[in-house]
Amino acid sequence: MPDRLCQGRVFRKDLGRYLVRTDHAVVACSISSRLRKRLIYPTADPSSRRRSVDSVKGIKMVDPIAIGDVVSFIDAGDGRGVIKEVLPRKSKFSRRAPGPRPIEQVVVANIDQAVIVFAAAHPKPKWTLLDRYLVDAESVDLPALICITKMDLADEALLSADVKMYEGIEYRVLLTSAMSGLGLDEFKAALRGKVSVLLGKSGVGKTTLLNAIQPKLGLRVAEVSKSTGKGRHTTSHLEMFELDFGGEIIDTPGMKEFALHNSGEIDLASLFREMRPFIGQCRFGSNCSHSHEPDCAIKEAVLAGEISERRYKSYLRMNR
Numbered sequence: 523m524p525d526r527l528c529q530g531r532v533f534r535k536d537l538g539r540y541l542v543r544t545d546h547a548v549v550a551c552s553i554s555s556r557l558r559k560r561l562i563y564p565t566a567d568p569s570s571r572r573r574s575v576d577s578v579k580g581i582k583m584v585d586p587i588a589i590g591d592v593v594s595f596i597d598a599g600d601g602r603g604v605i606k607e608v609l610p611r612k613s614k615f616s617r618r619a620p621g622p623r624p625i626e627q628v629v630v631a632n633i634d635q636a637v638i639v640f641a642a643a644h645p646k647p648k649w650t651l652l653d654r655y656l657v658d659a660e661s662v663d664l665p666a667l668i669c670i671t672k673m674d675l676a677d678e679a680l681l682s683a684d685v686k687m688y689e690g691i692e693y694r695v696l697l698t699s700a701m702s703g704l705g706l707d708e709f710k711a712a713l714r715g716k717v718s719v720l721l722g723k724s725g726v727g728k729t730t731l732l733n734a735i736q737p738k739l740g741l742r743v744a745e746v747s748k749s750t751g752k753g754r755h756t757t758s759h760l761e762m763f764e765l766d767f768g769g770e771i772i773d774t775p776g777m778k779e780f781a782l783h784n785s786g787e788i789d790l791a792s793l794f795r796e797m798r799p800f801i802g803q804c805r806f807g808s809n810c811s812h813s814h815e816p817d818c819a820i821k822e823a824v825l826a827g828e829i830s831e832r833r834y835k836s837y838l839r840m841n842r
């Protein structure tokens with residue numbers, strides 16, 4: 523009997539297997555060694571023997587398949603299969619795999635939007651971290667939605683200046699509470715029909731939010747530590763869930779950030795959307811770092827109140 527080639531989407535990784543969902547089944551797949559080689563060896567530099575040796579060592583750390591990948595696989599018919607190919611990704615979020623040289627580790631693929639989750643309190647919002655996530659999303663052209671949760675614990679008036687600022691630069695901000703139900707219908711509407719990834723520090727309430735919009739998931743959540751105010755890294759792996767009302771969502775363990783894989787190649791200021799109109803207008807043109815140079819159009823815009831001082835500070839911190 524000829525091998526049956528099927529297509530599906532990787533929604534979870536478990537003990538070295540990739541769980542793939544097709545229209546009618548879930549198949550536990552392994553990866554073909556031919557594919558593993560083809561996907562990984564191009565990162566080795568053929569001009570240096572030594573470098574290619576350490577990248578082969580590095581391979582153990584880099585997984586060529588990401589949650590959200592669409593793959594074609596051979597179905598063995600007993601619930602198992604072998605992945606033959608990863609289909610071209612229409613979007614991806616990567617981070618730098620640990621090691622001496624940057625190797626790209628694609629974490630999630632084929633997503634339509636990033637939902638950046640912050641708690642209104644407990645832990646209190648760290649806006650510079652939000653700016654980092656926004657820059658990461660901009661760098662891969664991924665639409666970002668800001669979701670502030672635990673609104674039952676905070677006074678809306680305290681947040682309103684920051685919320686207005688982000689709305690002013692055309693990010694959508696949703697105010698929600700899994701506890702009171704505030705904003706959950708809006709949140710569902712924003713997810714409907716899309717593939718979204720939830721990003722945010724441990725303990726901000728990502729999983730709780732997911733449970734609130736789809737209670738049958740019953741995912742594990744845990745209290746933020748009273749002594750440190752930090753989350754406990756309750757969600758320990760990535761998983762993509764189907765939403766009953768249409769769409770899919772990937773819950774992530776509280777990752778601090780997705781280090782930009784290709785930082786240095788992209789002009790950081792261009793990832794701050796409100797800075798874009800001023801780029802190229804500085805005295806030193808594209809050589810301006812917008813920090814100490816005279817006649818800097820971006821610094822002038824900050825002084826004129828056209829760019830928020832806080833966002834500019836985030837820019838300077840990231841530019842170091």
Ligand SMILES: Nc1nc2c(ncn2[C@@H]2O[C@H](COP(=O)(O)OP(=O)(O)OP(=O)(O)O)[C@@H](O)[C@H]2O)c(=O)[nH]1
Nearest residue numbers: 700724725727728729730743744745755756757776
């Ligand atoms: N008062 C209140 N508490 C909330 C709300 N949402 C979440 N929490 C609490 O915040 C704590 C952390 O929630 P989790 O959902 O586990 O947070 P997480 O972002 O998934 O954390 P990690 O999985 O570690 O990344 C739990 O004790 C939740 O009950 C909310 O809307 N209001």
Ligand SMILES: [Mg+2]
Nearest residue numbers: 728729756757
């Ligand atoms: Mg969680």
Ligand SMILES: [Zn+2]
Nearest residue numbers: 804810812818
């Ligand atoms: Zn400048």
